[in-house]
Amino acid sequence: MNILKNEMRQGLKGLLLWGLIIGGTIVLCVALFPDLKKEFGDMVDAMADMGGFGAAFGMNQLNYGEITGFYGIYAGSMLGIGGIFFAAVLGTGILAKEEKEHTAEFLLTHPVTRTSAFFQKLTAMLVQILLMNGIVILLSLLSFRIIGETPEWKGVWLFHLAQLLMQTEIACICMGISAFLRKGSVSIGIGVAALLYFLGLFGNITEEAEKVKYITPYAYADAADILPDAALDGTLILIGMGYAFLGLTIGYVKYQRKDMY
Amino acid sequence: MRPVIEIENLTKYYGKHRGIEHLNLVVDEGEFFGFIGPNGAGKSTTIRTILGLLRPREGSVRILGRELGAGGGCKSGAGREKIRKGLLREIGYMPSEAFFYSWMKVEDVLKFSASFYDRDCSEECGRLCERLKLDTRKKVDELSLGNRKKVSIVCALQHGAKLYVLDEPTSGLDPLMQREFFEILKERNESGASVFLSSHVLGEVERYCHRAAIIREGSIIAVDSVDKIRRSSARKVTVRGVSELPGIFMEKAEILDDGVRFFYRGEMEKLIGALQGLPIRDLTITEPDLEEVFLHFYEGESR
Numbered sequence: 001m002n003i004l005k006n007e008m009r010q011g012l013k014g015l016l017l018w019g020l021i022i023g024g025t026i027v028l029c030v031a032l033f034p035d036l037k038k039e040f041g042d043m044v045d046a047m048a049d050m051g052g053f054g055a056a057f058g059m060n061q062l063n064y065g066e067i068t069g070f071y072g073i074y075a076g077s078m079l080g081i082g083g084i085f086f087a088a089v090l091g092t093g094i095l096a097k098e099e100k101e102h103t104a105e106f107l108l109t110h111p112v113t114r115t116s117a118f119f120q121k122l123t124a125m126l127v128q129i130l131l132m133n134g135i136v137i138l139l140s141l142l143s144f145r146i147i148g149e150t151p152e153w154k155g156v157w158l159f160h161l162a163q164l165l166m167q168t169e170i171a172c173i174c175m176g177i178s179a180f181l182r183k184g185s186v187s188i189g190i191g192v193a194a195l196l197y198f199l200g201l202f203g204n205i206t207e208e209a210e211k212v213k214y215i216t217p218y219a220y221a222d223a224a225d226i227l228p229d230a231a232l233d234g235t236l237i238l239i240g241m242g243y244a245f246l247g248l249t250i251g252y253v254k255y256q257r258k259d260m261y
Numbered sequence: 262m263r264p265v266i267e268i269e270n271l272t273k274y275y276g277k278h279r280g281i282e283h284l285n286l287v288v289d290e291g292e293f294f295g296f297i298g299p300n301g302a303g304k305s306t307t308i309r310t311i312l313g314l315l316r317p318r319e320g321s322v323r324i325l326g327r328e329l330g331a332g333g334g335c336k337s338g339a340g341r342e343k344i345r346k347g348l349l350r351e352i353g354y355m356p357s358e359a360f361f362y363s364w365m366k367v368e369d370v371l372k373f374s375a376s377f378y379d380r381d382c383s384e385e386c387g388r389l390c391e392r393l394k395l396d397t398r399k400k401v402d403e404l405s406l407g408n409r410k411k412v413s414i415v416c417a418l419q420h421g422a423k424l425y426v427l428d429e430p431t432s433g434l435d436p437l438m439q440r441e442f443f444e445i446l447k448e449r450n451e452s453g454a455s456v457f458l459s460s461h462v463l464g465e466v467e468r469y470c471h472r473a474a475i476i477r478e479g480s481i482i483a484v485d486s487v488d489k490i491r492r493s494s495a496r497k498v499t500v501r502g503v504s505e506l507p508g509i510f511m512e513k514a515e516i517l518d519d520g521v522r523f524f525y526r527g528e529m530e531k532l533i534g535a536l537q538g539l540p541i542r543d544l545t546i547t548e549p550d551l552e553e554v555f556l557h558f559y560e561g562e563s564r
Contacts, residue, residue: 102360110377111349113342
């Protein structure tokens with residue numbers, strides 16, 4: 001368990017920072033809600049006219065004038081974007097950073113199997129994602145308190161669960177990629193995250209691109225799809241977890257056989 | 262005496278680049294063994310392969326009597342890793358380049374390293390840090406190369422191994438620390454541990470090792486007792502002002518503009534005698550570097 005502990009110590013600052021920035025931005029947005037609500041009559045119409053752009057962010061499906069819908073749009077984009085970048089950067093770095101910083105030799109000449117190192121790192125990654133989301137959720141709850149509004153809880157919790165699953169999927173896929181990298185992992189992580197994110201937006205804009213929902217986890221984690229009926233798409237989630245598992249398996253096999261230097 | 266390291270026909274390529282080729286080597290229990298060769302000869306590749314960091318293309322490695330598995334018909338994956346883990350408990354390894362987690366303090370690195378072993382290393386760690394004068398409260402990324410090497414040394418030695426594998430351990434250490442380090446190694450060796458160290462400095466191998474192997478371009482070219490290697494070593498002499506030394510056998514002589522450079526293997530007295538009275542402007546007598554020794558002399562003799 002010493003590698004797990006070590007990873008946590010190393011990642012703590014990062015996850016606090018990500019959690020506070022994403023959560024803090026959500027707090028700021030939610031704090032604006034009471035003022036915006038007074039003017040929302042005009043705004044909803046304005047948003048409805050935005051067509052494709054509005055649709056990309058789910059504005060056509062969510063009621064902007066209610067706290068749940070408002071939260072879905074703002075928290076949805078903040079946590080949606082921030083979360084996948086956090087997960088991608090974390091995942092692509094988790095194995096490759098040891099080679100980039102030349103610590104792989106130090107680590108793996110100690111009595112530990114690569115299997116154990118891999119799974120301790122995986123655990124550390126998942127715990128960090130959980131903690132980061134914990135911070136965001138705490139700050140969100142706090143912000144509801146501050147403005148004295150009560151959202152529809154079921155939808156909000158399902159939304160956060162879906163976000164957690166999406167980040168887990170991306171982190172696992174990126175960890176798989178990480179096993180193939182030797183250096184410069186961050187840019188690849190950001191690339192993967194951006195690709196999946198824009199695929200998700202693309203899928204929202206046009207019906208013809210509907211098939212992308214089988215590729216990007218953004219499809220099952222989008223607040224606009226979850227909040228109206230307070231329901232998750234189990235099939236898409238299952239497919240997503242399948243990708244995560246596949247990524248991890250390929251990464252594990254590669255990591256077992258890889259030359260370390 | 263049973264061997265602690267047995268390498269058989271070990272071959273490793275990095276893509277198309279040669280690492281090592283058909284390498285054979287046996288190190289016995291209780292030996293202080295030097296592994297010498299110029300940079301790029303394959304010393305680190307050999308060491309990293311026997312520790313399981315690299316997967317060889319061919320050949321086999323047995324450490325402390327246990328098969329680590331290697332190329333072709335090797336044990337793969339989990340089985341190999343289990344054996345490797347068991348072996349690494351008994352090995353103290355010092356990499357040639359000392360890199361650690363940059364956000365750690367020295368004491369964090371030492372504790373993290375110790376946490377992999379199921380024994381309490383804190384007492385030995387303290388003793389070693391004191392002898393090597395290592396400040397454990399510093400952050401590792403503020404350390405000089407020499408001090409980073411010391412951290413590596415403590416990591417390799419604090420858990421009390423049966424076999425020490427040290428890759429270029431003295432580079433970057435000042436002479437006083439080198440001596441202290443070899444003192445510690447000698448103590449460990451005398452109490453039964455085997456030492457396998459790589460170096461490109463002939464002197465330290467001469468002083469401390471019982472036997473040595475010479476590696477060049479990925480292959481072992483000689484394995485012998487250090488005494489025998491020492492006897493075969495020559496001096497490199499450069500004389501300016503004259504180009505003829507009567508009565509002196511000049512090996513591999515090279516005529517310079519204003520003098521001569523050659524290898525000399527006879528009595529020093531005779532050389533000095535011959536030099537007397539000649540109009541010499543400048544004179545240097547040095548140990549030839551390792552490559553010259555083994556290229557020109559040792560290799561030739563052993564074949």
